[in-house]
Amino acid sequence: MLTFQESVSLFIKTFVKPFESPEKLHKGSSGRIAFIGGCDEYIGAPSFAALSSLFLGCDYAYVLCLSNPNPIRMLCPDAVVIEMKKLYEIAREFEFQESGISSSDFFGLSSRVYPTINALRVNALSIGSGLGRSLAAKVMLYxxxxxxxxxxxxxxxxxxxxxxxxxxxxxxxxEFPIKNVDITLTPNFRELLALCIVSKIFESDEIRKDDHKKRSVEDIFKEFMNISSQTFSLSQAVSTSGDAEILSSLDDRLKDACSLITKLCKLTNCSILSKGAIDIVCVKEPVKFSATKSTAPSVSDSPVCRTPSKQPKQPVPSLEQMIAHDRDFEIVCKPVYSLKSPCRAAGQGDIIAGAVSTVLASLNAIKVRQDVFPDEISKRFGGLACASILVSIAAVLTYHKYSIGLTTSDILKSFKFAGKTVEKVSKSSVAFPTPFSSLFKYFNDAVE
Ligand SMILES: NC(=O)C1=CN([C@@H]2O[C@H](COP(=O)(O)OP(=O)(O)OC[C@H]3O[C@@H](n4cnc5c(N)ncnc54)[C@H](O)[C@@H]3O)[C@@H](O)[C@H]2O)[C@@H](O)CC1
Ligand SMILES: Nc1ncnc2c1ncn2[C@@H]1O[C@H](COP(=O)(O)OP(=O)(O)OP(=O)(O)O)[C@@H](O)[C@H]1O
Structure with missing residues (x-):
């Protein structure tokens, strides 16, 4: 298993490799991604995600939105924008029904849109940025x-x-764990907490056993958020010294957060990039698809709407059961140390979602990179951590320029130089693994 810094550096080295032989490239070689997001309220979010992916080298971005597509087309003319408003309108009728929607109607709606999504030639799907929480959004997710x-x-x-x-x-x-779909979750703090609640992580014996100090998981969460000022300075020290492996000096509460996220990764069977003052990347072995034709993700026959207390037919297995069942389940979970902008402009998470999707699409699209890494986990970890670091650096550099006047659109403009930075670092003679200070310097040079 590679160290943190080795994973990120190797990813940077290999990310731009295909550009060395441009004659072999064609439109889409470096990624074709569909972003499913955008509704009447949120036009910016899917545009941020799609632009971020295009700026990081993705060749082809689709946006499938539940609203009028024209504003997104204006914001993001480089993306192919597909309107799904009809689905939204049909689903809305069901939302007004007292009894909600039946499972057969739900699956009916899903099969109406399945051909449109399935027909897209893409290496990755990214759903959620500004999607809204309508029934149509739920159908799109499923x-x-x-x-x-x-x-x-x-x-x-x-x-x-x-x-x-x-x-x-x-x-x-x-049901968690989600089987046979290769999912990476990018939750913010609130979404992480929601995932923990619904996965019943708080009820797992392992958490109770671990929690000597009898703190509730909500407390661990609050502390996790409160450590930001301490870990912020540690993070800056790591970024400048280039030593990302000073885990011995890691705050205990950050360790708690990492162990919590690792458990969540096991319970959900999803990789996780948790966003916050310190991003935490938790990567599991990518899904091994069964050789036989796979079935749909398990969905029970119960109504989907207005049944808040409906329980899953089968209880979620305990953590112990899952570990026993999935013996070779390998997971890496580490905090990503990087300089952070103090300005919390909304939409930065959408840029991360775009960058993460690009990394995964590119790993999926260009198989040659797979030989360079000793294992799948290091490769994915390097990619996700790299995405997080690049967005953070773009935010910091832009903050230095605009101070509290910073907006997410400004960060995106800087993020356009992430690709150039990666290319320069990969071609430079800086030591391997690349110190983060070099990454920062190259990014700064590129932006200026
Ligand atoms: N311009 C746009 O179109 C934007 C759309 N967005 C989209 O809007 C949708 C909903 O996102 P929202 O940001 O409204 O909802 P969130 O779930 O992110 O936030 C809801 C509330 O949770 C709390 N919260 C979130 N993060 C917290 C933290 N770290 N610490 C303490 N409290 C925290 C805050 O009180 C916040 O108002 C998402 O799909 C998102 O992609 C956002 O990305 C913002 C920009
Ligand atoms: N307290 C913080 N201090 C410094 N940086 C932060 C802090 N919280 C988040 N960030 C940075 O912002 C990024 C996005 O996190 P955030 O919690 O804003 O996601 P989000 O809510 O999904 O964003 P969005 O506004 O797009 O919905 C993080 O990956 C991190 O780099």
Missing amino acids: TCMKVAQHKRIPMVVDGDGITLLCDMVRDGWL
């Missing part, structure tokens, strides 16, 4: 899971997508 499973492509679930996923598990429509 349908994307089916498509991702059928096409055997990675799927990123962000923002409202995570909230809907939690709702569906709570209402008995989906």
Whole structure:
């Protein structure tokens, strides 16, 4: 297993490798991604995600939105924007019904949109940025899971997508662990807490046993958020010294957060990039699809709407059962130390979702990179941590320029130089593994 810094550096080295032989490239070689997001309220979020992916080298971005597509087309003319408003309108009728929607109507709606999503030639799906929480959004989430499973492509679930996923598990429509779909979750603090609640992590024996100090998981969460000022300085020290492995000096509470996220990863069977003052990347072995034709993700036959207390038919297995069942379940979970911008402009999470999707699409699209890494986990870890670091650096550099006037659109403009930075670092003679200070310096040079 590679160290943190080795994983990130190797990812940087290999990320731009295909560009060395451009004659072999064609449109889409470096990633084709569909972003499913955007509703009447949120136009910016899917545009941020799609632009972030295009800026990091993705060749082709689709946006499938539940609203009028024209504003997104204006914001993001480089993306192919597909309108799914009809689904929204049909589903809305069911939302007004007293009894909610029946399972057969739900699956009916899903099968109406399945052909549209399945027809897209993509290496990854990314759902949730500004998706809203309508019934149509839920149908899109379920349908994307089916498509991702059928096409055997990675799927990123962000923002409202995570909230809907939690709702569906709570209402008995989906079960954790999610099987046969390669999902990476990118929760913010609130979404992480929702995932923990719905996965019943708080009830697992392992958590109770671990929690000598009898703190509730909510307390651990609060402390996790409160450590930001301490870990912020540690993070800065790591970034400048280039030593990302000073885990011995890690705050105990950050260790708690890592162990919690590792358990969540096991319970959900999803990789996780948890966003906050310190991003935490938790990567599991990518899904091994069974050789036989896969079935849809398990969804029970119960109504999907207005049944908040509906329980899953089968109880979620305990952590011990899962570990016993999945003996070779390998997981790496580490905090990502990086300089952070103190300005919390909304939409930064959407940029991360775009970057993460690009990394996963590119790993999926270009098989040659797979030989360079000793194992799948290091490769994925390097990619996700790299995405987090690049967005953070872009935010810091832009903050230095605009101070509190910083907006997410400004960060995106800087993020356009992430690709150039990665290319320069990969071609430079800086030591391997690359110190983060070098990454920062190259990014700064590129932006200026
Ligand atoms: N311009 C746009 O179109 C934007 C759309 N967005 C989308 O809007 C949807 C909902 O996101 P929202 O940001 O409204 O909802 P969130 O779930 O992120 O936040 C809801 C509330 O949770 C609390 N919260 C969130 N993070 C917290 C933290 N770290 N510590 C303490 N409390 C915290 C805050 O009180 C916040 O108002 C998502 O799909 C997202 O992608 C956002 O990305 C913002 C920008
Ligand atoms: N307290 C913080 N201090 C410094 N940086 C932070 C803090 N919280 C989040 N960030 C940075 O912002 C990024 C996005 O996290 P955030 O919690 O804003 O996600 P989000 O809520 O999904 O964003 P969005 O506004 O797009 O919905 C993180 O990955 C991190 O780099």
